[in-house]
Amino acid sequence: MAGQVKVDAALFASYDWSGRTIKNHRAQIRDFRSFREPTVGDEDKLADWLADKICPVEMSRDRLRSALLTRCREDRIEPPKTTRIERVLGAAESMFERQFTETTVARLSATSVRPLGRTTARKDTAFPVEATRARRALGLPHVSQLPTTSDTSRNSAGSAAVRCTVRLPRW
Known part of the structure; x- marks a missing residue:
């Protein structure tokens, strides 16, 4: 990464990874790459999409996470924090299981x-x-x-x- 930004690798050890500096740098990177910060609405849409399109064919949590991150990249959304990703995955799995159960029970005599x-x-x-x-x-x-x-x-x-x-x- 140091080579990409043309900075001595030793400087990364002293970089402040919290506070205003990193927030400013992240904002600059988002602007440069035409990405935006995720909103709660984005997370809800991602959960709906996962439940509708991905959960029916994929049960692996890692693959669901990979699909979510790919979708964020396609939609030019900065991926949510790890805890928020877990919330989205849990919500999607729960929605899918509920829909599956309701559909199955409705088909039973x-x-x-x-x-x-x-x-x-x-x-x-x-x-x-x-x-x-x-x-x-x-x-x-x-x-x-x-x-x-x-x-x-x-x-x-x-x-x-x-x-x-x-x-x-x-x-």
């Missing part, structure tokens, strides 16, 4: 949902308190709150059997 609700309700008591709080914070209903019917089939051994087929979209 009422006959399939009732036994799932009974199974989940029994296991729900073993879930940590944090999982229940997270579900409530996201506004997700408990499986027992989904529409149900009392229709159950029996297998040859006389046990209750549920056949659940979910057709997922191709991405």
Whole structure:
């Protein structure tokens, strides 16, 4: 980097990486490269874009981060700070998971949902308190709150059997 700006490399050790100097230099670099500082609105748009276009085909946090940084470069936005990037990634993953869950549950028949609700309700008591709080914070209903019917089939051994087929979209 010292060669690019034609400065002795030893001077980088004494550079003040905090304060007004770095803020001024960053502003000059942004102006020179035609970039701008990110806004909260930019972060929201990035999260929406990730949830809609990238999360359905990519689960790796590192690849999501790489896609976000590439998108910032394309849009001429200075990448957000690391903590803000993590917030955007978390929001995008949460939005995608919520949309995926809602789409999947909407495709299930009422006959399939009732036994799932009974199974989940029994296991729900073993879930940590944090999982229940997270579900409530996201506004997700408990499986027992989904529409149900009392229709159950029996297998040859006389046990209750549920056949659940979910057709997922191709991405």
